[in-house]
Amino acid sequence: MRLICIAALLLAGSACAWAQEQVVTLEPRPGVTLRILIEAPAKPIGSVILLAGGHGNLDLSERGRMGWGAGNQLVRTRSDYARAGYITVTPDIASDFKRPGGATDAYRWSAAHAADIGHIVQYLRTLAEPVYLVGTSRGALSAGNAAVRLEGSTRPDALVITSGMLMARVGHQPSVQRNVGRLERITIPVLLVHHEYDACTTTPAVDAQRFAKLLTAAPVDIRILRGGFTRGDPCEAQSYHGFLGIDDEVVSDISGWLGALPRKN
Numbered sequence: 001m002r003l004i005c006i007a008a009l010l011l012a013g014s015a016c017a018w019a020q021e022q023v024v025t026l027e028p029r030p031g032v033t034l035r036i037l038i039e040a041p042a043k044p045i046g047s048v049i050l051l052a053g054g055h056g057n058l059d060l061s062e063r064g065r066m067g068w069g070a071g072n073q074l075v076r077t078r079s080d081y082a083r084a085g086y087i088t089v090t091p092d093i094a095s096d097f098k099r100p101g102g103a104t105d106a107y108r109w110s111a112a113h114a115a116d117i118g119h120i121v122q123y124l125r126t127l128a129e130p131v132y133l134v135g136t137s138r139g140a141l142s143a144g145n146a147a148v149r150l151e152g153s154t155r156p157d158a159l160v161i162t163s164g165m166l167m168a169r170v171g172h173q174p175s176v177q178r179n180v181g182r183l184e185r186i187t188i189p190v191l192l193v194h195h196e197y198d199a200c201t202t203t204p205a206v207d208a209q210r211f212a213k214l215l216t217a218a219p220v221d222i223r224i225l226r227g228g229f230t231r232g233d234p235c236e237a238q239s240y241h242g243f244l245g246i247d248d249e250v251v252s253d254i255s256g257w258l259g260a261l262p263r264k265n
Helices: 002-012 078-083 111-125 139-149 176-180 207-212 247-260
Strands: 022-029 032-039 046-051 086-091 131-136 158-162 190-195 220-225
Touching: 022 111, 032 078, 032 111, 046 078, 046 111, 046 139, 078 086, 078 247, 086 111, 111 131, 111 139, 131 139, 139 158, 139 176, 158 247, 190 207, 190 247, 207 220, 220 247
Parallel strands: 046 086, 046 131, 131 158, 158 190, 190 220
Antiparallel strands: 022 032, 032 086
């Protein structure tokens, strides 16, 4: 019924409430379920997939209750992307990656996780193209992994990374450079968004320029933002790392960049 409702909304423009958030359960792999939150404007100009940071286990219920992650910067601004004209998907992680209070180790750079994201991309292509992928903080690993592995219709049309864990650093913190690798396989347009005052040791703004040089086959743009404020853990959402106080600017910059990309005929 949820799928029918969304399809009717896109065809008729009035079958469902304009921004009524729906829960859809997908089966990306045999025996595996994946819940997504989806908002569909009446006349979409494309679709965006928003990948939360942290462990990524939103613990979505059948009714859309979120057990974790509601304050994440991408999650808390998801309706803003719908208002900008995009069908907006906020995915949980697949059922086989879940653990109580978190997720399995290393799932973000696995082939199975990339395939799950590709399944969402293909699903959204039946609703509104182009399809864009946005990942924040640790979600950068999921986004980068998908951009490296996915091909054909499963590959997103552009990639946006905000406050991403991009570069290998001292210690064992994961990064796109270290854990995903093969960055020369990314050929789609890329936008890197950071905050000048991000004090999280794994996501400094200076990494954007360093990472961009590794994307030898992709057109790359960089946005370094300022403003807002911080009041918590420098690596969490209530800080410069999470663009606290400038959500509107982040959404406007990203949606504007996406809207300016060339469209396929």
